[in-house]
Amino acid sequence: MKKDQTNSRRNFIKSTALVTAGITIIPRHVMGGPGFLAPSDKLIVAGIGVGGKGQSDIQNFANTGKADIGFLCDVDDRRAATSIGRFPKAKYYKDWREMFEKEAKNFDAVSVSTPDHNHAVQALAAMELGKHVYVQKPLTHDIYEARQLTDAAKKYKVVTQMGNQGASGDGVRKLREWYDADLIGKVHTVYCWTDRPVWPQGIPWPEHSNATVPSELDWNLWLGTAPYKDYVDGLVPFNWRGWWDYGTGALGDMGCHLIEAPYRVLNLNYPKDVQSSVGSVYVDEFKRGYFPESCPPSSHVIMTFPKTDKTDSDVTLHWMDGGIKPMRPEELGPNETFGDGGNGVLFIGTKGKMMCGTYGENPQLLPTSNTDEVSVPQKYDRVEGGSDGHYGQWVEAAIAGHGKKELSAPFEISGPLTETLLIANLSIRGIDVRKEKTRENGDKYFEYPGRDVKMLWDTENMKVTNLDDVNQFVKRDYRTGW
Structure with missing residues (x-):
């Protein structure tokens, strides 16, 4: 064989x-x-x-x-x-x-x-x-x-x-038509959030595993381009998403479904800078866990996009996962659903606000009573069957x-969108990059150069210009033979 x-x-x-x-x-x-x-x-x-x-x-x-x-x-x-x-x-x-x-x-x-x-x-x-x-x-x-x-x-x-x-859904097209009709003015800030991950993250890789590879699974083929590791229970078929060797965390899972809307509405391209903070994991009362192989349990990423033909200025986009949400807009009633409950997108313009749920579904102007009161001509062709017609x-x-x-x-469109999510992940991964240092008395300690840094992104050369430590994640080495 x-x-x-x-x-x-x-x-x-x-x-x-x-x-x-x-x-x-x-x-x-x-x-x-x-x-x-x-x-x-x-x-x-x-x-x-x-x-x-x-x-x-x-x-x-x-x-x-x-x-x-x-x-x-x-x-x-x-x-x-x-x-x-x-x-x-x-x-x-x-x-x-x-x-x-x-x-x-x-x-x-x-x-x-x-x-x-x-x-x-x-x-x-x-x-x-x-x-x-x-x-x-x-x-x-x-x-x-x-x-x-x-x-x-x-x-x-x-x-x-x-x-x-x-x-392919109608929702994103409706949002574009509202925006082009100047119903909310020029957008300067966007929030995207998700309740993912719903799989384990911020945990250590098992040090020892006696698990037996199921006879139906070819573990070597499953690993493919990734470094070889012994099989562990629970990774397949879903929980691989929380490990950097295989997945891209909540951003990779839900980012394409949520950031798609602002990308289309505002004609966004690549971000020019990114910064982030992540939820901490503690292994005991006094020590923060260090698990660089695993995505963090929650994160807040802030990206700046250059001005486009649809905006009057740079656009700040906030990504939040792990259950973190932005403040509810004052135009939203106290018992009204924000986004779709677990996920959502909020556009903040100079004249008003609008929001939607996952896939751009259920677009609404704020206050929501405006949604049924406003009518604008259809400008963009619909895909037959909407999202299902994709x-x-x-x-x-x-x-x-x-x-x-x-x-x-x-x-041509989804490539740059995916790059944007992965640039955001650079910032998330950069937080856990550490370097061992030695004090004058000989004691060892660690520095984390990626913390409290706004990473500056060079689109043409695909690199962070002010923190070289994270550029190792732009292009990984494949396992021999792949």
Whole structure:
């Protein structure tokens, strides 16, 4: 088996090198020219990560009636079981590299719904083969990866979409129309908040683990690009989100769904500076815990965005997670729901305020009585099916071919959005960066250079200019072979 896996990896690397040299496997609908469909008249989709969210993704593609699920891939047979049962004609693989090597000529598009740390290598390999890609949020684990995928979408001319369904919803479009109609003036401050995480964070990695890897799970393939560690119970399938080696914390999980709204309404791009504070964890009465492998239990991040064509000045965006919320606006009644209860977005303009919930849903002007009293003309086209139409939009665009149809979250948009979340994470991670020092008497102590620092971001060069210690997190080293 080890010999077969080695050969598989060697052959895949060889085929990828050929692609880089200019030999590209072209999807059937592209070979036939504009408007040409595959022989089945449907988009043939290969799914990587087909349990949980991945299962619902491929089911939604199939529900359009315009896509067939031809191939399934998952490192965990338990997670894949439902999809295998629903798509019995689909061929099943455990290693996505083997699936690409053997089946690349037989599918048109790839859906990626794996843990964050493997998104980029899977999506980029698909694009290099000329495949359209749908990738769950956040687009990538690292800033460097997000920039690479954004550039690759243009280079390989494939249809791309990130899985933040709210980008296709009516709510964000309604917020844009209200703002363009000058109902709240020019926004200068935005608050985004979430009750996530709902998984463990701010905890130490188990020092010793006697856990046995389930027979259905290929642990080595699950780790993928991440450093090798022994298997521990409880990490799969969900709690990996709280560990920096695999996840991106509450920001990665919910940021794309919440910051999407201000990004679209205000035409935001990359932030120019970021600062943060995090909730402390104590191991005893007098000592703060130091667990740099794990995301903190809560955080408050403040980002400054440069003035855009939609604003009169820089915009300050506050991100809050772990149950932290901004002060309730005075225009909101004492018993009215703030956001959607657990999550929300608040826009503060020079003439008024507006808010929404997750995905930009339930947009409201403040006071909320204004919402039903105000009417503005529809300016932006709606996506058929709203948020649920996010899947069909990608399927139809992929069938039509690159550049033929508009998408709500192509990598040109979702790449910079993802980078913004990951820049915020730089500040969060920077708080726990420490350096050992020695006093004159020989005593050892630690300095934390990232605390109380406003990090200045150089977008072009993808680096923090005034705290080099955090630049190690912009681009990580992959495990050998990945």
